[in-house]
Amino acid sequence: MKIVPISVPTPFYVGPVNVYLIAEEPLTLIDTGPKTKEALEALREGLRRERVRPADIRRIVLTHAHEDHCGLAKRLRDEAKDAEVLVHGWETGHRAGRLEYDEHRALLVRAGVPDTEIAAMRRMYEGVRAYADALEDHEHAELSDDDEIKFERGSLRVVHTPGHTPGSCSFLREADRTVIAGDCVLKRITPNPILSPDPVDPSRRFRSLAEYLVSLARLRSLSPTLVHGGHGEPVADYDELFNRYVRAINERQAEVIRLIPKAGATAWDVACELFPGTDDVHRFLATSEAVAHLDLAHSENKLALELSDGREVYLKK
Ligand SMILES: [Zn+2]
Numbered sequence: 001m002k003i004v005p006i007s008v009p010t011p012f013y014v015g016p017v018n019v020y021l022i023a024e025e026p027l028t029l030i031d032t033g034p035k036t037k038e039a040l041e042a043l044r045e046g047l048r049r050e051r052v053r054p055a056d057i058r059r060i061v062l063t064h065a066h067e068d069h070c071g072l073a074k075r076l077r078d079e080a081k082d083a084e085v086l087v088h089g090w091e092t093g094h095r096a097g098r099l100e101y102d103e104h105r106a107l108l109v110r111a112g113v114p115d116t117e118i119a120a121m122r123r124m125y126e127g128v129r130a131y132a133d134a135l136e137d138h139e140h141a142e143l144s145d146d147d148e149i150k151f152e153r154g155s156l157r158v159v160h161t162p163g164h165t166p167g168s169c170s171f172l173r174e175a176d177r178t179v180i181a182g183d184c185v186l187k188r189i190t191p192n193p194i195l196s197p198d199p200v201d202p203s204r205r206f207r208s209l210a211e212y213l214v215s216l217a218r219l220r221s222l223s224p225t226l227v228h229g230g231h232g233e234p235v236a237d238y239d240e241l242f243n244r245y246v247r248a249i250n251e252r253q254a255e256v257i258r259l260i261p262k263a264g265a266t267a268w269d270v271a272c273e274l275f276p277g278t279d280d281v282h283r284f285l286a287t288s289e290a291v292a293h294l295d296l297a298h299s300e301n302k303l304a305l306e307l308s309d310g311r312e313v314y315l316k317k
């Protein structure tokens with residue numbers, strides 16, 4: 001069972017995304033790239049090198065439903081005459097008619113983000129949505145943890161690795177413990193846990209960083225020999241990366257706690273201190289990062305939390 005990486009350009013800051021062709025029957029793609037002409041051309045070219053036509057693809061498996069990964073899923077599914085699309089049930093980004101705006105808005109208000117900023121974030125978000133075609137409910141099926149994705153020769157085991165998003169999944173080839181990990185593992189950057197509603201109770205916030213740390217440890221327990229990430233080169237020394245990530249997370253947490261003044265601060269206040277002068281696009285990511293670290297520090301009893309005017313204010317203990 002051959003895993004063939006195909007690098008596909010994206011219009012995003014992160015750079016190209018890795019799509020993986022599993023060159024074994026039934027022919028399977030892991031992720032697709034964003035919905036742009038350039039991405040589709042690069043993907044076609046990558047498939048052509050393996051003598052595969054898009055119409056031959058039988059299955060499209062998504063690591064998670066961010067636009068740079070899922071954008072072309074609908075288009076390829078249609079071109080391949082109803083190829084199966086599989087994605088974890090906790091993902092929402094690929095769905096048509098999702099009702100997330102209100103829930104997201106509530107989370108941003110609680111994080112102390114001013115109304116004008118929320119409006120700007122929403123415009124940014126709608127711009128990004130243009131890079132993916134939504135799938136109707138009957139056009140995709142659900143992946144679950146520990147599912148086996150079978151091929152004529154070999155299989156991939158689904159490992160649910162929430163954190164970057166609630167439904168992020170990794171895929172383990174048990175024969176040699178190779179892992180395809182999407183944005184859970186990236187060689188050169190520490191992935192950002194994105195602010196999301198909790199999939200079980202959308203009025204709450206998903207505990208992204210705590211979940212992410214568990215996912216990283218779970219991957220370590222698999223003793224992976226090679227990890228293919230969603231962007232950049234594969235990781236051969238997962239232990240080194242794991243230690244580096246944990247160190248970076250601890251350092252960032254200490255910094256976030258340091259930034260809280262005596263009178264307390266909201267996640268938005270902390271985001272502005274952490275990343276002064278960021279533009280619209282990155283303010284949402286900055287807020288996500290601040291919330292994730294404040295949540296974790298609070299759950300570890302390092303910070304107190306008070307509600308003031310519907311906003312959460314973190315206080316030093
Ligand atoms: Zn992502």
Ligand SMILES: [Zn+2]
Pocket residue numbers: 014017066068069183230231
């Ligand atoms: Zn990505």
